Amino acid sequence: MQRRTLIKSSLAAASALLLGSAFATLPAAAQGNWPAGKAITYLVPFPPGGNTDTLARVIAQPLGQALGTPVVIDNKGGAGGGVGSAIAARAPADGYTILGGTISSHAINVSLYAKLDYDPVKSFTPVAMLGSGPLVLVVPAASPYKTLSDVLAASKAKAAAGGLSSASPGSGTSNHMALELLAYQTGVKFTHVPYKGSGPAVQDVIGGQVDMMFDTALVVGPHIQSGKLRPIAVTSSKRVESLPDVPTIAEAGEKGFDMGSWQAVFAPAGTPKPIVDRLHAEIMKIVATPEVQARLKAFGMVPSTMTPAELGAFQKAEVAKWAQVIKAAGIKAD
Numbered sequence: 001m002q003r004r005t006l007i008k009s010s011l012a013a014a015s016a017l018l019l020g021s022a023f024a025t026l027p028a029a030a031q032g033n034w035p036a037g038k039a040i041t042y043l044v045p046f047p048p049g050g051n052t053d054t055l056a057r058v059i060a061q062p063l064g065q066a067l068g069t070p071v072v073i074d075n076k077g078g079a080g081g082g083v084g085s086a087i088a089a090r091a092p093a094d095g096y097t098i099l100g101g102t103i104s105s106h107a108i109n110v111s112l113y114a115k116l117d118y119d120p121v122k123s124f125t126p127v128a129m130l131g132s133g134p135l136v137l138v139v140p141a142a143s144p145y146k147t148l149s150d151v152l153a154a155s156k157a158k159a160a161a162g163g164l165s166s167a168s169p170g171s172g173t174s175n176h177m178a179l180e181l182l183a184y185q186t187g188v189k190f191t192h193v194p195y196k197g198s199g200p201a202v203q204d205v206i207g208g209q210v211d212m213m214f215d216t217a218l219v220v221g222p223h224i225q226s227g228k229l230r231p232i233a234v235t236s237s238k239r240v241e242s243l244p245d246v247p248t249i250a251e252a253g254e255k256g257f258d259m260g261s262w263q264a265v266f267a268p269a270g271t272p273k274p275i276v277d278r279l280h281a282e283i284m285k286i287v288a289t290p291e292v293q294a295r296l297k298a299f300g301m302v303p304s305t306m307t308p309a310e311l312g313a314f315q316k317a318e319v320a321k322w323a324q325v326i327k328a329a330g331i332k333a334d
Helices: 003-009 015-023 051-067 079-088 103-112 149-155 174-186 197-206 217-225 273-286 291-299 308-329
Strands: 040-044 072-075 097-102 124-140 164-168 190-194 214-218 230-232 260-267
Touching: 003 174, 003 217, 015 217, 040 051, 040 079, 040 149, 051 097, 051 149, 051 273, 051 291, 079 097, 079 103, 079 260, 097 103, 097 124, 097 291, 103 174, 103 308, 124 149, 124 197, 124 273, 124 308, 149 164, 149 230, 164 174, 164 197, 174 190, 174 214, 174 308, 197 214, 197 217, 197 230, 214 217, 217 230, 230 260, 260 273
Parallel strands: 040 072, 040 097, 164 190, 164 214
Antiparallel strands: 097 260, 124 214, 124 230, 124 260
16 A cells, blocks of 8 residues: 555655655665665656656665665656756766666657767666557547558648648657658658647647647547547557557558657666666566556556666667658757
8 A cells, every 4th residue: 555655646746755755764774786875866857747757666666675775766857858867877887876768868869959968878878678668649530541551641642731740749759759750661741740748739639630649558548448539550569458459550551660668777887787787687576566567557568578788789779760760850859
């Protein structure tokens, strides 16, 4: 009950201070490479309440218990995760700072921003992949489009006017990048319509003001169930468990399309391997628990078992992929 209460409270902005105080009371028995009495800072490069923040709070308490030292969340939002990531990159590589990195902060930003105060690969040591969540391409229930082929054909027919319109919670988000990846792979034009958050974007798609959008199953799932939105395809290489009848984009004809909004843990570059290995092992034990598995799946995410080396290779491939897409689309955040 106490853990459920902590998780629920994490959705409030003020919970960072409350949870930090709670974690400070954890037993300080020295274990492994973490001496007693010094807290580990878990930097979250986004404001409280989002997926990265909530996952950090799910992991922080059991991680602190496993290591015998407090794990305190520190939210440093801004620039699509860039502000907090830059702070983490400058932290000592001693095992006392870890970072919640995402597809935005550690794959997209380096090509999106003209100046970035960290290198997403060189400035960090991969620790653990938590999971990846596919996005769902949806249209209004009244839309005439029922398949991906319908969407592509309609957008081609409207190419002179910019193609079909697609909403997103903001420029440079994974939702926006999914659209650009589809445009890049198919050669079909779309008009991106950025909003300040998924809420208003979804409402305008439901109302028919915008033709379509990509978003997580967590966001669009309730509207699919209520019949307000029609799912067209999912961006992952495998179908989504909660939407078994919805094909992947690859199955719908665009072979090789594979995109997920992922969440991972990184440490500053140069963090000793024994520390990285211990952090990885403890985080993977936490991710493997039924409670956290259920939590991840509730976010529409598939839990991961990647090793640090596999995460590093995956991240480098993601950086290269999004660099191509962003260059082709001519997108810049500043």
